[in-house]
Amino acid sequence: MDELAPLSGDDSRRAAKARLRFLTAEPVPPRDVRPPILASWLRARRMNLPADRIALPYIADPDPDLPLTRSARPVLQRLHEHLAGQPISVILTDKNGLVLRRLTADARLSNHLDKVHLAPGFSYAERYAGTNGIGTALEGGGPMHVFGHEHFAEDLEDLACAGVPIKHPVTGKTVGAIDLTCWRKDAGSLLIALAKTTAEQIRAALVTDSSARELALLQAYLQSNRRSGDMVLAIDEDLLLMNAKAQQNLDAADQQAVLAYAAELLARGSTEPISTELPTGSRVRISCRPVEAGGQPVGGVIHVVAQTVELGKAVAGNRPPPRPGLPGVVGRSAPWLGSGREVDNAYRAGQWVVLSGEPGVGKVALARAAHQQNSPAGSCHVIDAAAAGDTFGPDLAAELADEAVQALVIRHADRLDAAGLDELVGVLYGVRERRPSNPPWVAITLSEDGANDPELGDLLALFPLTVEVPPLRHHVEDVRELVPFFLAQLSHGDLTCSPEAMHQLLRSAWPGNTAELYQVLTQVVQHRRRAGTIVPADLPARLQAISRRSLSQLESLERDAIIRSLVDNDGNKGRAAQSLGMSRASIYRKIHAYGI
Numbered sequence: 001m002d003e004l005a006p007l008s009g010d011d012s013r014r015a016a017k018a019r020l021r022f023l024t025a026e027p028v029p030p031r032d033v034r035p036p037i038l039a040s041w042l043r044a045r046r047m048n049l050p051a052d053r054i055a056l057p058y059i060a061d062p063d064p065d066l067p068l069t070r071s072a073r074p075v076l077q078r079l080h081e082h083l084a085g086q087p088i089s090v091i092l093t094d095k096n097g098l099v100l101r102r103l104t105a106d107a108r109l110s111n112h113l114d115k116v117h118l119a120p121g122f123s124y125a126e127r128y129a130g131t132n133g134i135g136t137a138l139e140g141g142g143p144m145h146v147f148g149h150e151h152f153a154e155d156l157e158d159l160a161c162a163g164v165p166i167k168h169p170v171t172g173k174t175v176g177a178i179d180l181t182c183w184r185k186d187a188g189s190l191l192i193a194l195a196k197t198t199a200e201q202i203r204a205a206l207v208t209d210s211s212a213r214e215l216a217l218l219q220a221y222l223q224s225n226r227r228s229g230d231m232v233l234a235i236d237e238d239l240l241l242m243n244a245k246a247q248q249n250l251d252a253a254d255q256q257a258v259l260a261y262a263a264e265l266l267a268r269g270s271t272e273p274i275s276t277e278l279p280t281g282s283r284v285r286i287s288c289r290p291v292e293a294g295g296q297p298v299g300g301v302i303h304v305v306a307q308t309v310e311l312g313k314a315v316a317g318n319r320p321p322p323r324p325g326l327p328g329v330v331g332r333s334a335p336w337l338g339s340g341r342e343v344d345n346a347y348r349a350g351q352w353v354v355l356s357g358e359p360g361v362g363k364v365a366l367a368r369a370a371h372q373q374n375s376p377a378g379s380c381h382v383i384d385a386a387a388a389g390d391t392f393g394p395d396l397a398a399e400l401a402d403e404a405v406q407a408l409v410i411r412h413a414d415r416l417d418a419a420g421l422d423e424l425v426g427v428l429y430g431v432r433e434r435r436p437s438n439p440p441w442v443a444i445t446l447s448e449d450g451a452n453d454p455e456l457g458d459l460l461a462l463f464p465l466t467v468e469v470p471p472l473r474h475h476v477e478d479v480r481e482l483v484p485f486f487l488a489q490l491s492h493g494d495l496t497c498s499p500e501a502m503h504q505l506l507r508s509a510w511p512g513n514t515a516e517l518y519q520v521l522t523q524v525v526q527h528r529r530r531a532g533t534i535v536p537a538d539l540p541a542r543l544q545a546i547s548r549r550s551l552s553q554l555e556s557l558e559r560d561a562i563i564r565s566l567v568d569n570d571g572n573k574g575r576a577a578q579s580l581g582m583s584r585a586s587i588y589r590k591i592h593a594y595g596i
């Protein structure tokens, strides 16, 4: 049987019989089915895929700005026009089989493809759809033609498809696939030839576009590098350029942190510099300028400026050894360590500090940890302003007058009413006069909006520094350390977490942050009275149900923007979509995909 020629009537009947035999676990004569098809059927069987229907999950709203989508656009459009009204559908997918675009001129074929979910947002990877032109071509890494009964799922038996992987012209890696799908009865050997030519044209367009993009980025980088003596880096999706100064002064952890900050600035479209501390303790100012080519964003040029003379390796040989994290808290991600270092430095400098962030992110925990690090023998008191009674002012004054109190944390300061705020400001103003030789260190915690509340102006004037504590979803990798840390406290080391349960915990968005993780583990420990290993079935149902992949940093920023917009628009999805400049359909899909 010719590997790429369409099946004759006899071949087709033989393939139908072979499929039936295969599904009823009878031996399949090798001449009745092509070897790559049989191999694919076996893979589908191993994955327990249903053969009687197609059951695909909706994966994600395709990004119209992927380099592949952009480069392929004119090629697909031209082919679509040439096919003028023919019942052939032109389909572009990413490297995982996620359908990015579908162009179909024929309404009947288009309806059928909708029914079998061969549509943008669904993945035709073999692991979901079984044997098919897209998934099987991607699996085999070469052109693949799948006719009628050769499809594993019965729903696809009326179709024929020819898929060809698209390889990146420079890296040679598969970046996507092109697929032509038509009715089984219309299939001809030209289908695969046409798919191959189209894949080649897209590859050529990728060469032109990626060199234009890379050239624009390189020019912007070289200009910045020539003009400034700063550490300069440039990034796009695949490329990282770095000058010698950045290479010498930033170690791997610092580089990663700089790139994470730059990605955040680029996503926000912000050119305002940010000041921060890097994991090795260097204080720097980071700014990021977006670079465009042909009106499309291609990446950014990052400037990193050292803010103190002690900057890490800038003083060669004098680099202080990296300090460990603060006592009593765990987590090694750059955002978490960065916040910890800022609070720690503030404590050592006697600088009062505002800790702002979502509920349960660990604001009080960080303030306590900084105190523990620097004055382990002294006492640190925490007052909750949300529970303040009539005697809030006098209680606070008494606490602060006590010379033994070296640190005071006032949590939820933004929940005080106007009178409470006045009292707080009055007491804090008086404290340095009353304890001139031994002033206490004071930290207040605010919700993320509190820092911008004009009512808090007088209070905030007393605090020169605000440290943002990141939500857990922005450093979810720290869950790996938080879980054993909390389990040791809650179960005295009797319980450990299985890799499968950890996998589920790492996938949650943790809207209640670390406090929610602690609560979940408390529940698990209470329900599981026996010592041993926590498995997914021990977790609350909502965590067991999470099957989404982990979100990238940009995706989690997008999810946050959608949540904020929904809150601002009282949950009205239409208005939220409008204010974000996305369609209603997109916001519905994203709400579903991000599990909002």
Ligand SMILES: Nc1ncnc2c1ncn2[C@@H]1O[C@H](COP(=O)(O)OP(=O)(O)OP(=O)(O)O)[C@@H](O)[C@H]1O
Pocket (backbone or CB within 6 Å): 328, 329, 330, 331, 357, 358, 359, 360, 361, 362, 363, 364, 365, 366, 411, 412, 445, 482, 485, 514, 515, 518
């Ligand atoms: N990195 C961490 N390591 C260990 N424990 C942590 C960490 N972060 C938070 N916790 C613990 O998580 C719980 C919640 O933290 P914390 O009370 O400090 O949050 P918060 O941001 O001050 O909350 P809220 O805004 O509700 O006042 C506490 O039990 C705290 O000890």
